[in-house]
Amino acid sequence: MTTQTIERAAAPRAWSLPRGRQLAIAGAIAALLAAAWPWTAGQFVLHLAILACINIVIVNGLSLIDRCGQLSFGHSAPVALGAYGSVLFSTLFGFGTITAAALSLVAGALLAGALGWVILRLRGVYFVLVTFAFAELVRLVLLDAASVTGGANGIAAIPPLSIGGFAFDSRERFYALALALAVASVGFMVWFFARPLGRAMTAVAANPALAESTGLNVQRLQVVAYIGGSMLAALGGVLTARYVGFISPESFGTSASVAFITMLVIGGRKSLFGPMLGALVLTPLPELFRGAVQTQHIFYGAALILILRFLPGGIAGLLSLRAARGVGR
Amino acid sequence: MDWHLLMGQATVNGLIVGLLYLLMAVGFTLVFGVMRMVNFAHGEFYMLGAFAAYFFTTRLGMAFLPAVALSFVAAIVVGSLLEWCILKPFRKDELNGMIVTIGLAMILQNVALMSFGPDPVSMPSIASGATTLLGITVANSRVYVVGFAVVVLLLLYAFLRHSRGGRALRAVVEDSETAAVQGVRARIYYPLGFGIGVGLAAIGGALMAPLFSVSPFMGQTPLLKAFMVVILGGLGSIPGAAIAGLSLGLLESYSTLFLSTSTADMLIFLLVMVGMLAFPRGLIGRGEA
């Protein structure tokens, strides 16, 4: 019997790691640098970065709902409710900014639950149309209840978020908060869709009838997804209100809902990083095009069509972020 | 103004607006029935029809009716081409098809913006003055528009009921699989169905152009109304769209009389949502859930 000594491999050096690992580490470093860059690049870049992070949170919410098989065409409604809710809870009832934000999330969740329980019986295009109608209804109510919401004039001079005495009143500070929440939302999505509940939702999206027959309660799962998605959207709304310092119903209309869908689709509906990529690419794009607004929109429209036709995975598909695709889609 | 006259005036106003909604909604539901596609670009075809009519009458000096007819034909051709080139892969794919039409809408609206600028332009009226019958005054231009619209609808009805093409189209709307088995060729009827659907929207736009001003943004509201009408009438049901269109017009007219416009708008949205939930097949029935 020959024994072969097992050769002791030397401790692996970084550059001799398998290629996938190398890419991942390089990617992570690049991402860290990119995330840190706005702090050094001036106020306007910080402004865009903050808006991009807020959009990441909101579009992740849309993605959550989408991954359970329903596409909401009224995603601007929970954003609006979160924004107005957090402001009104402060001004009308005197709650602190963080408490008001938390309350508006809770209220948003309850509302979404009630609404979802009713409208999620509908499928496909019907659900789309009803969410569209609901978003318009919300906008009209906000417009009309002028004594409370300020109507078309909106609410101005909204004080910044503050915890204890620490106020998020500068762009640098707010970016830190927005970045943290954006990263957290992506992390949440990755974590959630690896869990049993997330996998159940993915199954529902893939084939509701089949999922139902295996014992999953499709409606209940969709309501849960809808509540989660709405809460993320509401969080985005809170951040918007506290950052911009001004809210009015016109920023929460159909064009906003369409913008979120555009970000989701162009980023990639299949990948869990799709919302992040879509938001990162599309938020600063208007600034490149400013002065040629029509060209910008034509570009969006063409991009939507081309991506759906040739690149259903969106930008994420292009970058082959397969690892985070989730089961079954 | 005493109540009878007011109600009468409101009824006439409501029917006129309802006729417009009807045109939009029938076209919209036709597209859905044929291709299971919610066409978010429908409002943009309404807008393009209006611009076409504007262009033909003011720049080329055509009379109104021929301009409308030409707009219709142009819309059918353009619509069919777009369907064949862009929408073909998404036939029957509800959600993706819908998103593609969103993209199409963005392109169409911004092409119009680039070509015509953002300011509303005005078409000369086709008739001046007003007629007063039984105390109710209607602008002559509106009388003509109603007349033309009714003619269009009668022609559509005749086409769908009595011509081979129309019957084939209805068959596809009702049950495309059986229609295919019967030999109705998808290659022709999908583009045709889309073309006629958006052609109706274009006629709506062309007819309304002299009444309201023409701008690249004018398609948003009619699209919204089309949504509401087909929700009420049932997606895919042409009679449903017709009845619901007129009803919505009347409802809006009456509610504006008694309530402020914003309350009226909200009420109608609420009704639409409730209607959709209580009657998924449409209040008139015959749509599909």
Place this chain on the structure above:
Amino acid sequence: MNRMTRSALGAMVLGAFTLHAAAQETVKVGALVTLSGPGAAWGQAMKNAAELAADKVNAAGGLEVGGRKYRVEIVAYDDKYQAGEAVTVANRLVFEDKVKYIIGPTGSAPTLAVQPITEKNQVITSTLGFTNKAMGAEKPFSFRPVVTTYEFSEPQISWMVRTLGVRKAGGLFPNDESGQVIARDLEAAYKKNGAELAVKEFFERDRVDFVPLITRMLSRGIDTIELDGNSPGTAGLITKQARELGFKGRIVRTGGPATAELVTVAGKEAAEGMIVHAVIDPGLKTTVAYVDAYTAKYKNAPNGFSPSYYDFTNMLFEAMRRAGTVTDSSKVRIELEKIADFPGVLGKLNWTGKSNYGVDHQLAVPFYVAEIKNGVEVIRARCTVVEGCN
């Protein structure tokens, strides 16, 4: 020295010469205006006015301030009449383009939204918005070059009640900040003169079908339809539809120059006899010269708000000259406030407004009451903010 150093030195010297020769520094003036959608007519008029003023000064070799000559550059962005967009544009103008002077914003809501940024960064703004919250002692850098309903409605309505016997008016207004403020100011002005704004209907800005609203209004027995507050196109539509419904009474527009667009949309017949607020006196040579220059460059007539912005931009230049700086906006602001009897294309201009706003940042431009005859404004009365209409 070796070749590299020599050529580098040569390049530097050459470069220094070229730089000095083209040593024109630039002063950037931002334009935060509505260039699309409703309100685009106003925004275009504002931007073009600033550009014309800049062209004139640049053609003369540049703006001479503190012994140096500056080329004036207008940096314009579209805010789409939306507050959210305006905030992003303001961020860009203030932090990226680093402007200290802004023409605009066009709308009231965008103005209120951007003021926290512009005031904090000492950027002078010149709003078109009619809200009375746009100016105040706590907003030292906010100015308004156009007169608003508050300034002209009372004298104008007083004249209408006196001369035309207007008693019961009804108005349709867009449901936003401008519309609501205007409705309120008009109601007060009518009341003060013994007449009544009996009906106030509010509608969504992109509405095109006013027949139901007009029907409702007419049922209340009004003798006059008031069009102030609406964009020119909308005003035209309301006029057209009201006449089509058989309304034979007076149609007036107590504010916001819009005649050219209005006549185009409503048609000469429907617009005949309308009483409007005019800012351009065809008898005043300087104004006519401006209109001609504008039409020559931009191929269509300017909206009536344009001359005010031309004059304001020139006042801004004058303030910079007097302050001796283009970068210190605090000094420029103080000089701007001190300007009196400025010879503008609209006439002699002064600041007013302290009694209403707390500061004299409202430009007192003369205005006129005109009647539309055959599509053209014919002046019936001349007015000033201080003295009223004769």
